[in-house]
Amino acid sequence: MTTKREAEMSASAIDAFLARHETGVLSLARDDAPYAIPISYGYDEDTRETFLRLVSTVDSEKREFLGSDPDARLVVYEEDGEAYTSVVAVGTIERVDPAELTPERIAQYGETRRPLFEIWADGKPDLDIQLYRLAPDRLTGRTITVDRDEGE
Amino acid sequence: MTTPTHTFVCPECRHSFEVDDAMREALLEAGCVVCGAPVVDADLTAPTVE
Numbered sequence: 224m225t226t227k228r229e230a231e232m233s234a235s236a237i238d239a240f241l242a243r244h245e246t247g248v249l250s251l252a253r254d255d256a257p258y259a260i261p262i263s264y265g266y267d268e269d270t271r272e273t274f275l276r277l278v279s280t281v282d283s284e285k286r287e288f289l290g291s292d293p294d295a296r297l298v299v300y301e302e303d304g305e306a307y308t309s310v311v312a313v314g315t316i317e318r319v320d321p322a323e324l325t326p327e328r329i330a331q332y333g334e335t336r337r338p339l340f341e342i343w344a345d346g347k348p349d350l351d352i353q354l355y356r357l358a359p360d361r362l363t364g365r366t367i368t369v370d371r372d373e374g375e
Numbered sequence: 376m377t378t379p380t381h382t383f384v385c386p387e388c389r390h391s392f393e394v395d396d397a398m399r400e401a402l403l404e405a406g407c408v409v410c411g412a413p414v415v416d417a418d419l420t421a422p423t424v425e
Contacts, residue, residue, distance in 0.1 A: 276409065321408050322392035326401035333405025352388055352409050 225371050232364035237310050240299070240364060241266040241273070245335075247299035249275070249357075251288040251316070258288045264297070265335030273297060273312060273357040274319075274331050278350050286351070292317050295357055305371065310364035312357060319354040381419040387412035394419070 232240065250259040265274040279286040295316040300309040324332075332354065379393035383402055388410035394402065402414045
């Protein structure tokens, strides 16, 4: 027989989880159309904001979705043995002007993993790299622990 | 930002914007805020006084 235990994560546990990870799946919505992409991010435990660098090209689907500060969800998850943990941040994603950054924010982006330019055929000057910030309206997390019966 | 003291041009992604002293120090420490490329003094130019 398999049993499971489910627990809501505390705010501090969510903060530690997001700070420890650096990749997740960002989902955007426009009208009835969904769009989801794997991204790398940086997380500020004090403000609970997520910082992203997103790369797009002129005719990319991503750029279409990012065009109007869309509603967004960021999902970060982990499987560790019999424990499954997921955190979901819900909010609006906003573009950030590099010239308006504080030194603290510059440092924050410095800790954000660089986009995987290697997978792009174009050089960096030909790519449109923009900074974004997700300040979540809702931040939740839970851990599910599965106890598997060896004799089953 | 206080009064800009330098213009930053990233050597890799070519993004450019004006920075003050504190932002300049942060870029040298953290790298290009847009693409993450390392930043050196030569990438930050002060305005030329005529």
